[in-house]
Amino acid sequence: MTPALIAEARGRIAPLCQRTPVWSSRRFDEAAGVRTFFKCENFQKGGSFKIRGASNLVLSLSPAERERGVVAYSSGNHAQAVAIAARHVGAQCTIVMPADAPRSKLEATAGYGATVVTYDRFRESREEITTEFIRRTGAVLAHPFNDPRIVAGHGTAAAELIEECPDLDALTSPVSSGGLLAGCAIAAKGARPGIRIFGAEPEGANDTFLSLQAGKRLTVKPDTIADGLRSASPGELTFPILQRLVETVVLVTDDEMRATIAFLLTRMKILVEPSGVVAAAAALYRKLPVELKSVGVILSGGNLDLEELSWGRLSSLPPAF
Amino acid sequence: MTPALIAEARGRIAPLCQRTPVWSSRRFDEAAGVRTFFKCENFQKGGSFKIRGASNLVLSLSPAERERGVVAYSSGNHAQAVAIAARHVGAQCTIVMPADAPRSKLEATAGYGATVVTYDRFRESREEITTEFIRRTGAVLAHPFNDPRIVAGHGTAAAELIEECPDLDALTSPVSSGGLLAGCAIAAKGARPGIRIFGAEPEGANDTFLSLQAGKRLTVKPDTIADGLRSASPGELTFPILQRLVETVVLVTDDEMRATIAFLLTRMKILVEPSGVVAAAAALYRKLPVELKSVGVILSGGNLDLEELSWGRLSSLPPAF
Numbered sequence: 001m002t003p004a005l006i007a008e009a010r011g012r013i014a015p016l017c018q019r020t021p022v023w024s025s026r027r028f029d030e031a032a033g034v035r036t037f038f039k040c041e042n043f044q045k046g047g048s049f050k051i052r053g054a055s056n057l058v059l060s061l062s063p064a065e066r067e068r069g070v071v072a073y074s075s076g077n078h079a080q081a082v083a084i085a086a087r088h089v090g091a092q093c094t095i096v097m098p099a100d101a102p103r104s105k106l107e108a109t110a111g112y113g114a115t116v117v118t119y120d121r122f123r124e125s126r127e128e129i130t131t132e133f134i135r136r137t138g139a140v141l142a143h144p145f146n147d148p149r150i151v152a153g154h155g156t157a158a159a160e161l162i163e164e165c166p167d168l169d170a171l172t173s174p175v176s177s178g179g180l181l182a183g184c185a186i187a188a189k190g191a192r193p194g195i196r197i198f199g200a201e202p203e204g205a206n207d208t209f210l211s212l213q214a215g216k217r218l219t220v221k222p223d224t225i226a227d228g229l230r231s232a233s234p235g236e237l238t239f240p241i242l243q244r245l246v247e248t249v250v251l252v253t254d255d256e257m258r259a260t261i262a263f264l265l266t267r268m269k270i271l272v273e274p275s276g277v278v279a280a281a282a283a284l285y286r287k288l289p290v291e292l293k294s295v296g297v298i299l300s301g302g303n304l305d306l307e308e309l310s311w312g313r314l315s316s317l318p319p320a321f
Numbered sequence: 322m323t324p325a326l327i328a329e330a331r332g333r334i335a336p337l338c339q340r341t342p343v344w345s346s347r348r349f350d351e352a353a354g355v356r357t358f359f360k361c362e363n364f365q366k367g368g369s370f371k372i373r374g375a376s377n378l379v380l381s382l383s384p385a386e387r388e389r390g391v392v393a394y395s396s397g398n399h400a401q402a403v404a405i406a407a408r409h410v411g412a413q414c415t416i417v418m419p420a421d422a423p424r425s426k427l428e429a430t431a432g433y434g435a436t437v438v439t440y441d442r443f444r445e446s447r448e449e450i451t452t453e454f455i456r457r458t459g460a461v462l463a464h465p466f467n468d469p470r471i472v473a474g475h476g477t478a479a480a481e482l483i484e485e486c487p488d489l490d491a492l493t494s495p496v497s498s499g500g501l502l503a504g505c506a507i508a509a510k511g512a513r514p515g516i517r518i519f520g521a522e523p524e525g526a527n528d529t530f531l532s533l534q535a536g537k538r539l540t541v542k543p544d545t546i547a548d549g550l551r552s553a554s555p556g557e558l559t560f561p562i563l564q565r566l567v568e569t570v571v572l573v574t575d576d577e578m579r580a581t582i583a584f585l586l587t588r589m590k591i592l593v594e595p596s597g598v599v600a601a602a603a604a605l606y607r608k609l610p611v612e613l614k615s616v617g618v619i620l621s622g623g624n625l626d627l628e629e630l631s632w633g634r635l636s637s638l639p640p641a642f
Contacts, residue, residue: 021342042590262627269363269592269623302590306583 001148001241003190006155006183009056013153016055016088020044020157022164025268032283035294037168039161042272042302046081048228049157049180049300050144054081056153057142058089065140066091071133072142073126075101076228077301082142083112094139096126104305145179145235155183161296162191170288172279173298175199175208175249176231178238180300185245188296198288199242199249200279202226202257208234208242209249225254228275228301250287252278260284264299276301322469322562324511327476327504330377334474337376337409341365341478343485346589353604356615358489360482363593363623367402369549370478370501370621371465375402377474378463379410387412392460394447396422397549398622399465404433415460417447425626466500466556476504482617483512491609493600494619496520496529496570497552499559501621506566509617519609520563520570521600523547523578529555529563530570546575549596549622571608573599581605585620597622 390413
């Protein structure tokens with residue numbers, strides 16, 4: 001994994017991905033005590049950064065591989081991203097999703113032209129179903145994070161951000177299995193070797209935090225409102241990259257995420273999902289080193305069912321800012 | 322009122338106002354059946370277009386007038402806009418607000434350096450209090466709409482939009498007392514004489530709709546969730562402009578506004594307040610002529626207390642789109 005792979009990915013994904021805007025807010029900066037530059041992946045096609053990795057993978061396929069089609073297992077943003085990319089190149093796409101996934105997600109995925117295969121998540125294993133499907137059809141697996149093409153694609157978000165804000169002291173992004181953070185760390189350190197990299201994780205899904213402390217991949221039982229960050233452990237491919245490039249992972253509570261969503265919504269008028277807001281919450285709650293003058297923050301997505309979030313609770317939080 | 326006044330205003334307000342982005346959404350266009358270009362005044366300084374008129378007025382004052390200070394009566398976005406503009410030029414600013422206005426608005430206005438004078442809206446008249454204040458201090462009144470400097474300032478929003486999208490068939494904006502729509506109509510017709518202009522009003526505050534039909538200014542008792550559009554009648558200055566330039570006013574229900582807020586929030590990830598969304602709702606619910614190919618829509622503001630909107634009700638609306 002090198003910055004050159006990310007530079008290649010930028011050219012490859014350009015037809016399918018937005019160059020999302022970088023925004024800032026004087027009021028956020030005052031509250032956070034640091035100049036903050038938001039990379040707004042909530043405005044990305046499909047509503048999250050996931051299209052970056054998915055399109056880099058799908059657009060890297062050989063004609064023979066495209067012919068065989070792609071398959072992914074995901075109940076979230078990755079599934080829709082793979083479906084969008086596959087449709088773009090005219091490849092068959094199959095998504096393995098739990099039968100009890102939100103209807104909106106099942107329908108959206110099918111709406112992008114993918115074949116949705118459902119399974120009973122209490123009795124069946126999505127990995128086994130996918131492996132069997134691949135054995136039978138020869139389809140290419142679009143793994144959500146354990147693939148250099150995915151990591152390089154995700155890294156393009158940071159490459160764009162650093163290009164626009166070349167003087168950042170630090171970069172922080174949400175961490176789940178580490179694909180986004182690993183790609184962004186490689187891109188940022190490649191462009192600006194002195195930049196400091198911080199991961200941001202929910203307290204209730206602190207697998208990467210604990211694993212970096214222990215020096216090995218540990219497993220946790222995630223419990224957080226940030227549904228996209230409920231990983232049990234960092235990825236095989238991504239963990240060594242994080243060990244090498246990430247200074248530390250800071251932890252954020254669910255209430256801090258809720259309050260940060262409310263801040264971005266009411267002050268900046270933008271919607272960010274819980275998983276997408278965790279790095280912004282780390283800045284807003286001053287969990288990054290005090291000496292930082294400027295920080296780049298990846299707002300990684302904005303896909304949210306309005307009923308999912310406890311709006312009443314959100315608005316009743318103490319007005320800390 | 323001429324397009325030249327608006328061109329002058331553009332130069333004058335540039336130090337204080339954002340050139341807000343123009344956004345579009347393929348999914349909105351599909352649902353609305355027309356290419357729609359949103360002028361995002363919800364991202365404007367202060368959270369609404371009001372800073373355009375307020376800063377044009379305040380920055381037009383002579384040194385002697387600045388010395389006397391400005392006064393405005395408003396419980397909404399206009400008050401904060403005048404306070405921001407006055408602070409910018411170092412003028413004293415007094416805002417007359419109801420004592421029971423939301424604490425957040427009282428505090429925000431004071432936070433911009435204005436002196437807030439409260440009154441009992443059941444027993445006192447804000448006009449009388451303001452008139453007495455002006456008699457005593459010589460302060461300049463910043464009227465919210467009945468002033469050519471305000472109308473010209475608001476028109477800059479449409480001037481920017483037409484500059485960016487010169488081929489629009491039509492323009493639509495929310496109507497309250499008519500300052501925004503009058504200014505935008507003058508700017509748009511000046512740049513593109515063939516453009517069709519449509520106002521959008523809540524069914525529960527249809528004073529301009531009825532007044533245009535009757536050919537004279539009528540008075541209604543407003544009842545709508547769109548708190549910024551609860552005008553009882555069109556303005557003296559603005560009504561003749563609307564009669565001359567506006568083709569018709571289309572009406573939108575409160576539920577259509579709620580559903581449009583949800584659409585813009587979940588699909589485009591942006592927050593627009595009920596008053597700000599009414600023109601977008603007119604497009605989404607296909608109330609504009611079917612032959613239009615492209616329409617410019619002013620999203621006029623995004624200031625919303627999260628508890629004000631019935632989010633539960635919002636998310637339980639039929640998923641029409």
